Each structure stands twice: as structure tokens, then as C-alpha cells.
Amino acid sequence: xxxxxxxxxxxxxxxxxxxxxxxxxxxxxxxxxxxxxxxxxxxxxxxxxxxxxxxxxxxxxxxxxxxxxxxxxxxxxxxxxxxxxxxxxxxxxxxxxxxxxxxxxxxxxxxxxxxxxxxxxxxxxxxxxxxxxxxxxxxxxxxxxxxxxx
Numbered sequence: 507x508x509x510x511x512x513x514x515x516x517x518x519x520x521x522x523x524x525x526x527x528x529x530x531x532x533x534x535x536x537x538x539x540x541x542x543x544x545x546x547x548x549x550x551x552x553x554x555x556x557x558x559x560x561x562x563x564x565x566x567x568x569x570x571x572x573x574x575x576x577x578x579x580x581x582x583x584x585x586x587x588x589x590x591x592x593x594x595x596x597x598x599x600x601x602x603x604x605x606x607x608x609x610x611x612x613x614x615x616x617x618x619x620x621x622x623x624x625x626x627x628x629x630x631x632x633x634x635x636x637x638x639x640x641x642x643x644x645x646x647x648x649x650x651x652x653x654x655x656x
């Protein structure tokens with residue numbers, strides 16, 4: 507049976523079919539190349555203006571270590587480091603961009619997209635070759651970040 511979202515839940519579970527192991531390996535270190543709608547999105551999620559201004563031009567890095575269905579993600583933006591770990595299809599606690607802890611489930615769509623939803627934000631991370639495209643949507647605001655394997 508596919509998981510169903512229930513009113514009051516902070517996470518929306520997205521069915522990914524029968525495949526739970528990414529056939530593409532996400533492991534690697536990636537550096538931000540470009541981003542769209544950073545300021546509008548960060549303002550919408552409640553990040554203070556001073557942090558938005560500090561962060562808008564930082565070319566942060568992400569390091570992903572994948573072992574089968576298990577992922578460890580380390581995001582470094584300036585001096586701030588956020589680490590999250592999750593196993594595909596299992597509930598986990600993750601730290602958001604604002605430092606808040608949320609419970610969510612990360613699912614695999616196809617063989618190259620990691621998808622999760624928390625606090626009204628849909629997050630899709632797609633790997634194509636050496637490029638990772640992260641798209642976060644909150645209402646009608648879409649924040650897109652493109653990173654390249656380094």
C-alpha cells in the first residue's frame with residue numbers, strides 16, 4: 507500500500523513505485539554554479555534579511571555519500587555546515603535551511619530524483635551526469651540551484 511498524506515502531518519509521502527535503490531550513484535562533492543529566486547524563497551521560509559544578504563553570493567558545496575539506500579548529505583555554506591542522513595523510504599529527521607528539525611521521508615523517483623516534502627516545501631534533487639539540480643517549491647515560489655561535481 508502506498509503511504510498517504512494525512513491532515514496535520516508535517517511530511518507528505520510521495521510514492522516512488524517499486525524501486526527503492528538509485529541506479530545512479532549520487533556520491534560526490536558538488537559546488538553551486540548558479541541559483542534562481544534565492545532571496546524570495548529564503549524570505550518566504552523565514553530566513554532573516556541579514557542572512558539572506560550574506561548567503562546570496564556564497565557558492566556553497568554539498569557532499570553526498572550514498573551506500574545503497576542510505577545517504578549522508580553535508581552542506582557547507584560559508585561557515586554554516588548542515589548534515590543530514592536518511593534512508594530511502596524511511597522516516598527521518600532533517601535540518602532545514604533555517605535550522606529547524608523536521609520529520610520527512612525521502613523517496614526515489616525514476617533512477618535519478620530524490621523527492622521529499624516538509625512544511626509545505628517540495629524538494630526535488632535531480633542528478634544528470636555531473637550536474638545536480640535542486641528545486642524547492644513553496645506555493646508559487648520556485649528556488650532552483652544548479653551544482654556541478656568537483
